[in-house]
Amino acid sequence: xxxxxxxxxxxxxxxxxxxxxxxxxxxxxxxxxxxxxxxxxxxxxxxxxxxxxxxxxxxxxxxxxxxxxxxxxxxxxxxxxxxxxxxxxxxxxxxxxxxxxxxxxxxxxxxxxxxxxxxxxxxxxxxxxxxxxxxxxxxxxxxxxxxxxxxxxxxxxxxxxxxxxxxxxxxxxxxxxxxxxxxxxxxxxxxxxxxxxxxxxxxxxxxxxxxxxxxxxxxxxxxxxxxxxxxxxxxxxxxxxxxxxxxxxxxxxxxxxxxxxxxxxxxxxxxxxxxxxxxxxxxxxxxxxxxxxxxxxxxxxxxxxxxxxxxxxxxxxxxxxxxxxxxxxxxxxxxxxxxxxxxxxxxxxxxxxxxxxxxxxxxxxxxxxxxxxxx
Amino acid sequence: xxxxxxxxxxxxxxxxxxxxxxxxxxxxxxxxxxxxxxxxxxxxxxxxxxxxxxxxxxxxxxxxxxxxxxxxxxxxxxxxxxxxxxxxxxxxxxxxxxxxxxxxxxxxxxxxxxxxxxxxxxxxxxxxxxxxxxxxxxxxxxxxxxxxxxxxxxxxxxxxxxxxxxxxxxxxxxxxxxxxxxxxxxxxxxxxxxxxxxxxxxxxxxxxxxxxxxxxxxxxxxxxxxxxxxxxxxxxxxxxxxxxxxxxxxxxxxxxxxxxxxxxxxxxxxxxxxxxxxxxxxxxxxxxxx
Numbered sequence: 001x002x003x004x005x006x007x008x009x010x011x012x013x014x015x016x017x018x019x020x021x022x023x024x025x026x027x028x029x030x031x032x033x034x035x036x037x038x039x040x041x042x043x044x045x046x047x048x049x050x051x052x053x054x055x056x057x058x059x060x061x062x063x064x065x066x067x068x069x070x071x072x073x074x075x076x077x078x079x080x081x082x083x084x085x086x087x088x089x090x091x092x093x094x095x096x097x098x099x100x101x102x103x104x105x106x107x108x109x110x111x112x113x114x115x116x117x118x119x120x121x122x123x124x125x126x127x128x129x130x131x132x133x134x135x136x137x138x139x140x141x142x143x144x145x146x147x148x149x150x151x152x153x154x155x156x157x158x159x160x161x162x163x164x165x166x167x168x169x170x171x172x173x174x175x176x177x178x179x180x181x182x183x184x185x186x187x188x189x190x191x192x193x194x195x196x197x198x199x200x201x202x203x204x205x206x207x208x209x210x211x212x213x214x215x216x217x218x219x220x221x222x223x224x225x226x227x228x229x230x231x232x233x234x235x236x237x238x239x240x241x242x243x244x245x246x247x248x249x250x251x252x253x254x255x256x257x258x259x260x261x262x263x264x265x266x267x268x269x270x271x272x273x274x275x276x277x278x279x280x281x282x283x284x285x286x287x288x289x290x291x292x293x294x295x296x297x298x299x300x301x302x303x304x305x306x307x308x309x310x311x312x313x314x315x316x317x318x319x320x321x322x323x324x325x326x327x328x329x330x331x332x333x334x335x336x337x338x339x340x341x342x343x344x345x346x347x348x349x350x351x352x353x354x355x356x357x358x359x360x361x362x363x364x365x366x367x368x369x370x371x372x373x374x375x
Numbered sequence: 376x377x378x379x380x381x382x383x384x385x386x387x388x389x390x391x392x393x394x395x396x397x398x399x400x401x402x403x404x405x406x407x408x409x410x411x412x413x414x415x416x417x418x419x420x421x422x423x424x425x426x427x428x429x430x431x432x433x434x435x436x437x438x439x440x441x442x443x444x445x446x447x448x449x450x451x452x453x454x455x456x457x458x459x460x461x462x463x464x465x466x467x468x469x470x471x472x473x474x475x476x477x478x479x480x481x482x483x484x485x486x487x488x489x490x491x492x493x494x495x496x497x498x499x500x501x502x503x504x505x506x507x508x509x510x511x512x513x514x515x516x517x518x519x520x521x522x523x524x525x526x527x528x529x530x531x532x533x534x535x536x537x538x539x540x541x542x543x544x545x546x547x548x549x550x551x552x553x554x555x556x557x558x559x560x561x562x563x564x565x566x567x568x569x570x571x572x573x574x575x576x577x578x579x580x581x582x583x584x585x586x587x588x589x590x591x592x593x594x595x596x597x598x599x600x601x602x603x604x605x606x607x608x609x610x611x612x613x614x615x616x617x618x619x620x621x622x623x624x625x626x627x628x629x630x631x632x633x634x635x636x637x638x639x640x641x642x643x644x645x646x647x648x649x650x651x652x653x654x655x656x657x658x659x660x661x662x663x664x665x
């Protein structure tokens with residue numbers, strides 16, 4: 001505590017300073033910088049092999065950075081072994097001790113730290129209550145359902161009152177319904193405990209519904225760090241745009257950029273205005289992409305009028321797919337690229353009017369709905 | 376009806392095995408118990424006069440055979456040496472099992488496992504003679520000691536030689552089940568232990584050992600049972616002062632022609648072994664692994 005430069009105010013913060021991890025020739029994590037604020041729920045989101053789990057294992061101390069430094073609550077822990085870091089992990093496989101009862105599993109952390117026996121019993125009871133499992137204290141982990149094991153793993157971690165709780169894809173082994181219920185429960189637990197959660201997942205929906213901030217990772221680097229809405233609405237790179245939800249990514253050439261507005265030209269020759277990040281750092285002529293979410297794309301007949309604040313790109317309607325709640329339409333542009341539009345099937349029975357596959361159409365969207373992706 | 380017939384047919388499959396075990400193990404075993412209560416016949420065999428003489432002799436403080444101050448000494452010695460061999464085997468085998476299980480390539484694993492089993496391809500008698508040759512007063516080990524400028528030692532006919540032989544013979548029986556247990560173990564649990572604040576030593580004692588305990592129990596049982604009934608090792612490496620139970624039995628049946636005395640110690644010994652097995656497996660489900 002004494003040597004901490006952040007002091008007590010930083011309790012629960014995690015900082016990674018240009019952390020690199022190599023396994024042989026493979027760079028798993030590449031000069032990663034990240035500051036996790038005390039008490040926040042942050043997700044490391046990315047496909048398998050993106051370095052998110054390696055990053056988590058370096059925070060917990062099971063992997064050592066090849067270079068760089070890690071500090072927790074303002075203290076440098078780069079060389080601290082896992083058992084002396086005041087953080088706990090909920091493992092993907094739960095890793096419950098099969099030879100111990102649920103109560104003994106939960107008590108493990110306090111026992112190895114030689115806490116008072118009566119206090120341990122009291123805390124075990126309290127924590128099992130907190131995860132709604134007081135009635136299984138005497139059972140072995142193998143006698144529990146997956147969801148119950150998950151809660152025991154949580155209880156076993158939080159009983160130690162860690163400064164940071166690390167969660168390594170904790171919901172991936174549960175079925176959909178249970179997974180959705182556990183999301184809410186984890187969020188509630190995060191609010192109750194007020195400690196920092198670092199959550200690793202490949203499931204974008206999980207990350208979006210639970211986190212304060214998301215770090216989208218690919219190939220060992222953070223592509224974007226921001227609030228869920230920001231990541232969804234204003235993706236920084238093609239990878240982020242493609243990984244978070246469904247999106248239409250159109251290749252384009254930058255014509256001019258002026259603050260958060262830019263003009264681009266599509267390969268088909270259409271020139272259009274898009275919004276972009278506050279400071280677009282790219283020169284005219286740069287190959288960029290524009291991202292438009294399918295629900296924001298309207299499909300109009302060839303001769304329909306296009307509203308003034310819309311831009312329209314001509315194409316051919318290729319496919320209409322009725323999905324129940326919504327209808328999904330694929331439009332092919334002159335350059336051969338296929339883009340998707342999605343409409344809710346509300347009071348209109350045919351959200352796309354009388355259009356049929358093969359018709360010449362316009363795909364249109366509001367100018368500010370298209371987002372410039374430079375990276 | 377059909378189910379009952381099928382289960383009866385299935386039970387029929389057990390018949391050959393059960394017949395074999397009954398004829399070759401159960402019946403002779405019971406005969407030994409019966410013989411222990413009969414009177415020895417001069418030159419071998421028994422006469423059908425029931426008596427407790429054999430057991431009296433066994434627990435007597437003034438035994439007939441001059442070179443045993445007490446028959447139970449042999450008994451206790453066997454058990455003690457088998458116990459020491461078991462502990463030594465466990466200590467040697469655990470790092471090896473972990474090392475083999477930690478290999479990434481299946482080829483390396485298989486090669487190491489085969490290396491552990493290679494000694495089985497040679498007769499134990501031959502291997503024990505080889506150890507005898509190695510440990511002889513003018514054998515390679517002593518030659519090496521002399522080359523290094525050390526005093527030659529007497530190895531043969533010492534307790535050390537017997538213990539060495541016991542450990543050498545039984546070690547693979549500890550390595551294999553332990554390796555299987557380590558291979559099956561959940562490495563994430565070791566990390567969970569560290570994560571929860573346990574030191575590496577605490578993780579070893581509180582997580583790793585309980586996790587591989589089934590393998591340890593099976594290995595310990597095999598090593599103990601094999602060692603306690605060793606005949607060749609004490610006979611070839613130990614000399615007459617380091618007799619174990621099997622050598623004693625051989626003496627009673629083959630030379631002293633006191634069959635009831637031999638049968639009595641065999642009976643007592645079987646009882647102790649059964650009791651030990653019950654302690655090891657009777658109360659839990661680890662017997663499944665056998």
